[in-house]
Amino acid sequence: MYKNKKTGVIGIIITIIILILVVILSNTNIQEISYIENIFNSIVMPIQNGITYLKNKIEGNDSFFTDIDQLRAENEDLKQKNSELEQSLRELEIIKSENETLKEYVNLKDKYPEYETIPAYIINRDINNFTKTIVINAGEKDGIKPNMTVIEDQGLVGFVLSTTENTAKIQTIIDTSTSVSSVLNSSRETIIVNGTLEDNSTLKATYIPTNATLVENDSVETSGLGGIYPKGIHIGTIKQIVDTKNITDRYAYIETAVDFEKLETVLVILNEPVE
Amino acid sequence: MKKFLTIIGIIIIFFIIYFLQSNFFTWFTIAGIMPNLFVIFILTIGLFIGKKLGFVFGLLFGIYLDLLVGKSIGISGIMLGLIGLVGEYLDKTFSKDSRITIMLIVATSTAVYEIGIYAFQIIKWGGIIEILPFIKILLIEIIFNVIITIILYPLIQKAGYGAENLFKNKTILTRYF
Numbered sequence: 001m002y003k004n005k006k007t008g009v010i011g012i013i014i015t016i017i018i019l020i021l022v023v024i025l026s027n028t029n030i031q032e033i034s035y036i037e038n039i040f041n042s043i044v045m046p047i048q049n050g051i052t053y054l055k056n057k058i059e060g061n062d063s064f065f066t067d068i069d070q071l072r073a074e075n076e077d078l079k080q081k082n083s084e085l086e087q088s089l090r091e092l093e094i095i096k097s098e099n100e101t102l103k104e105y106v107n108l109k110d111k112y113p114e115y116e117t118i119p120a121y122i123i124n125r126d127i128n129n130f131t132k133t134i135v136i137n138a139g140e141k142d143g144i145k146p147n148m149t150v151i152e153d154q155g156l157v158g159f160v161l162s163t164t165e166n167t168a169k170i171q172t173i174i175d176t177s178t179s180v181s182s183v184l185n186s187s188r189e190t191i192i193v194n195g196t197l198e199d200n201s202t203l204k205a206t207y208i209p210t211n212a213t214l215v216e217n218d219s220v221e222t223s224g225l226g227g228i229y230p231k232g233i234h235i236g237t238i239k240q241i242v243d244t245k246n247i248t249d250r251y252a253y254i255e256t257a258v259d260f261e262k263l264e265t266v267l268v269i270l271n272e273p274v275e
Numbered sequence: 276m277k278k279f280l281t282i283i284g285i286i287i288i289f290f291i292i293y294f295l296q297s298n299f300f301t302w303f304t305i306a307g308i309m310p311n312l313f314v315i316f317i318l319t320i321g322l323f324i325g326k327k328l329g330f331v332f333g334l335l336f337g338i339y340l341d342l343l344v345g346k347s348i349g350i351s352g353i354m355l356g357l358i359g360l361v362g363e364y365l366d367k368t369f370s371k372d373s374r375i376t377i378m379l380i381v382a383t384s385t386a387v388y389e390i391g392i393y394a395f396q397i398i399k400w401g402g403i404i405e406i407l408p409f410i411k412i413l414l415i416e417i418i419f420n421v422i423i424t425i426i427l428y429p430l431i432q433k434a435g436y437g438a439e440n441l442f443k444n445k446t447i448l449t450r451y452f
Contacts, residue, residue: 124343125301125344126344126345127296127340127344128344128345128351128392129412129416130412131345131346131396133344133345133346135344161346175346176396176402177396177401177402179401179402194402195402197408197412198405198408199307
């Protein structure tokens, strides 16, 4: 035989495949392979449609050219309408975002009704990695003075460091040089809360009285001592308690209630709380 | 006239960098740490144009930054001015044509600047001294600054030599000898 062994094997394989195909095809219902039909159709149909379209156009070619002017006018008209609609859509979006901000303000104001506050946007953040000051778009004109307390929906933000006519610089509580005198909600023990460099949502509580009982998830609020912050503003919750050899040195990490990464609007407390 | 235009250009670049730093780089961060483009900028001025302009621009820009966002007026000015001042001495000691040298200079300047700022902050405002978190932030910032320097190096070099020829009256020949 002139055929070598290899071609013989290939021939056998091809034969087996053909056999299997024949068996499958002969046993398959036509409806079940309609997707193959679809594929073939989709190859042919566009061309078929194009040819039909051309045929129709040639048959009625006089109306084709007279229609163009009309279509052009219609097109212009639609373009005009489209731009008008887009304009109104944009306006609506602006109104929507305004509405959301105003709603936020209303919520904020409802939460602290005993204080007279004014809302403000954050317009700038510190460009240094070691200080955490922010700048807001309200200043002396709005009655803001240095050392006023700044809060947010969730809790304490910081205090006003300095003001200009239209802006105010705020030192946040997460700044390392900010210390807030605060109390533990459950035991009413006074502690000092400092900002840390660790991250933007962690504070460090120090000067914890030796006899104080610390509980995780206990909430911490301002004590009203120190002359800047009014009493009873929520700061955060105790996240982790670190015991040291000497009990006077023990400290705790507090998670701030305010998300400083996403902070956008704040409230400045203009007056002392009404007793 | 050309010198005047260059100075105007430097001021415009400063504002561009300011807006980049306060908008783009507040979210384009490495682990929440921003780079410090001002150090690179003032260092470039000091290295290529000279200590006088480097110092003056460093001081003015630093004070301006302090007024805008800083907690205490002056410290950024002093530190940036210092970097601008040292730039010329670095220029005399090291070659600016080497990418590695520029990277090392940027890294050192960033470290000096941030350590100065942090030390001043602790002295003036108090607070807990946190060495480890500080070093972590500083290292990331240095790496970020060095990466930016590598990317911007061709630009820095081109603009820098242009300005150098203008301000130091160096003819192109002197560089071949």
